[in-house]
Amino acid sequence: MQLDPATVIFALLAVFVLWKLRSVLGERTGMEQPPGVGPSPNALAPQPAPIDETLRWKDFAERGSPVWSGLDEVSRAQPGFDPRAFLDGASQAYKLVVQAFSAGDEATLRSxxxxxxxxxxxxxLADRAAKGETLETTFVGFQDLKIVExxxxxxxxxxSVRFDAQFITVTLDRAGEVVEGDPAKTSSIIDIWTFARRNDxxxxxxxLVATSPTQ
Incomplete structure (x- = not known):
């Protein structure tokens, strides 16, 4: 039987294409993993270490102290409680309240x-206004803050948080004269403020539910 030259050419092209596919894709050996099998990205990612319950409050309280036990109570009542995030929020609230009081901003104080x-x-604020006095306060920074209860x-x-903060604070009369404080002097103020949050x-x-200056 005589072969058509075109048929021979197409057959050779088909063999060439199959050879190229095999060289690029490789052969199946029977050892390939089925689709979807194999380590997931999450399995390859570093997994967080389990929390050591004996150390969980080590940066915020002395082990065995009332504060340590109190933090255990708070954590049980409010799962997800993070003392570091709490202190960050408390320090921001402290600065906002001090600045709002100085400026007479009742809306911020109320919130x-x-x-x-x-x-x-x-x-x-009403007493200060009746005297015609104004308060100028500049927050310098915290020397220390820690949970005390x-x-x-x-x-x-x-x-309850103990704030050891530094301010420059001056009280002025109606004429703008200094009646208390020193605009060139930094003063240290220590307060204990108590914050509350409902469990639900x-x-x-x-x-902020209570404030108490201390020495």
């Missing part, structure tokens, strides 16, 4: 404090 604390601030009950949690709250914010 960050309980009824009792806001009432005290409002009375102090923590507790929980069925309703909510309370945490969907908001992450803690509310």
């Amino acid at each position: 960050l404090t309980s009824d009792d604390v806001f009432g005290s601030f409002k009375a102090a 923590a507790a929980s009950d069925p309703v909510g949690c309370r945490i 709250s969907s908001a992450p914010n803690w509310t």
Whole structure:
């Protein structure tokens, strides 16, 4: 039988194409993994180390102290509680409250404090206004802040923080004369503020519920 030259050419091209595919894709050996089998990206990623319960509060309290036990209570009442994030938020709240009080910003004070604390601030602002005085406060920084008390009950949690802060603060009279403070002097102020949060709250914010200056 005589072969058509075109048929021979197409047959040779088919063999060449199959050879190239085999050289590029390789042969199946029967050892290939089926689709979807193999390590996932998550399996290859570093996995977080389990929390050592004996060290979880080591940066915030002395082991076996009332504060350590209190943080355990808070963590049980409010899963996901992070003391580092709490202290960051508390320090921001401290600066906001001090600045709002200095500026007479009642709206900000109202948003960050309980009824009792806001009432005290409002009375102090009214007294200052009656005297015609103004307060100028410059926040310099924190020397230290730490949790000094923590507790929980069925309703909510309370945490007290000791703030050791530095300010430049001056009280001026109606004429703009200094009646208290020194604009060239930095003063250290130590306060203990208590923050509270309900256990059933969907908001992450803690509310300032008590303030207490200390020496």
